[in-house]
Amino acid sequence: MIYLQLFLAFAQIGLFSFGGGYAAVPLIQSQIVEIHHWMEMDQFADLITIAEMTPGPIAINCATFVGQQVAGVPGEILCTLGYVAPPFLVALFLIRLYMKYRNLRVVQGMITGLRPAIVAMIASAALSLLVLAVFDSSLAQLQITDFHAVEAVIFVVSLVLLRKFKVHPIAVIFGSGLVGTAVYLLI
Amino acid sequence: MHKEENGKDIDKKELQQLTKVQIYFELFKQIFVLSACTFGGGFVIIGMIRKVFVDKLHWITEDEILDLTVIAQSTPGPLGVNMAVITGYRICGVPGALVCALAASLPPMLIISVISVFYNQFKDNRIIALLLQVMRAGVAAVIVDVVIDLTEKVIKTKKVLWMTLMVAAFIALVVFKVNIIWLIMICGAVGLVNSLTAGKEAVK
Incomplete structure (x- = not known):
């Protein structure tokens, strides 16, 4: 059950964060600190620092870290998958539109x-x-x-x-x- | 010896001459390395993707990479991963997109997995903090390099409208902190109106 919750939480973050990494931070905070209480606020601040210090999208770093702390490696994979999958589908949809209509x-x-x-x-x-x-x-x-x-x-x-x-x-x-x-x- | 030959050739070879597997492998390798090294957010990976796929491999044209950037910008979620996915799709369809999504997501996952184990030591290590701090100067140089190339490209259109739009958009973003979504909509509208009023010549 926790797996499904993790997946859905990060799917929402992925789907509603427009405008790059920092746009996702308040969404992540609301999901993992305020709604689900997977982390305390000071832990969350540390997490953001680490995410900033390492390569890769800040939200993938958060997803991996939260997943790992809450439910180990499977949690880690599910959180990242939840976060990446919805934008992946939107991106595919838009690129197909572009390829089809770019000559108009x-x-x-x-x-x-x-x-x-x-x-x-x-x-x-x-x-x-x-x-x-x-x-x-x-x-x-x-x-x-x-x-x-x-x-x-x-x-x-x-x-x-x-x-x-x-x-x-x-x-x-x-x-x-x-x-x-x-x-x-x-x- | 055989491997070395292959490695050197692959840069110059046209996309059509490569087998599917070679293309997937090259895509995975390039995106994986870029993702592992993109300190500083999504725009850095866009610059790097441009460097690799336009300048080095010639798999995508300069104009097209800007269009792909627009699409990545319009997609929710991580800009770097979206850009990789769109580039992968452009080069070899859905499988390419999947390969790139995996290649872009794996490095940060692996790095964070390791760090989450050594969390406290990592956080307080002075050398690591220093390294990451000075590395930003190199990252800034990479992005500025890309910006110079792209700006030259806009100037070469010799169209006052596009140069003005570029400067205006820059000021809007930096000084007035205009939301990116608004900027995309307004500039799209300007382009649309321009193409409708200026007749066929406006669009190449």
Whole structure:
């Protein structure tokens, strides 16, 4: 019974979280802390911290962690499946529509208008990430005194490596982590 | 030796020349690695998918990846996984979508499974905290690199409308914190009106 509850809780989270990882956080909180009491609030805060520190979608991290704490490995799999399955079906439905109708003029017009918007969205995500990396704060609370020179230098060098020397992104990410950690430990 | 040859060839080979199994394997491998390394949210994985499937493998065109991004954005749930699913479907249908969903979900599951066992040690480890903090600078560089490419692409259309729309959308998001759903609807409407009023020439 607990398995079904876990699955349904995360299916709801998956189906109603529009707009990326952070949009899912309040939904997850309401399901696992307030409705089902699977976790205390301070545990939940720790969970969000860990999810932020590790790769992958924040809600999959939460689903796996909650499932594992409540019902072991089967719980883990069911929670993640519950979370991923409904969006999977919606995504399939939309991509099929796109493949079928993308040559219609009306649809093409719409898509052409959306492209600059998508570039802007990625750019705004890039800006928040850059501010977080270099100032260790959000854009709204930005203070010049928080400037981290090490991260700024790593950012510039990484960008040059990517653009001029076409180094693989994953090599750049791990390289920056290793070099930066070494620099911080030495100074 | 045989394996090495294969590995080098696969980048250049056209999609049609590969067997289904080779395509599934390549999809799984690429998405698994990307998912294991995407610190910083869904837009990073979109940038990475673009790098791999457009620049390196040439399996998807630049324009199409932006369309796929729109679809992933319009789907509820995890942006990175949705993007992987849609890319998989585009390349080889429902099986491709399934392979990509699995490849995108497994790495975070495995990592969290391990962490949930060593929860306290992980949380308080200074080196790990430091590593994750500085790694953000590299992640930011990867995304900015993608943004530069995409912006150049919009500028190359030489259409004032699209450049204005891009800048306006950016300001709307960053300064006015406009909801993404609204932005998608408004920009879609602008494109629609433009294609209807400007005649056939507006749409390539």
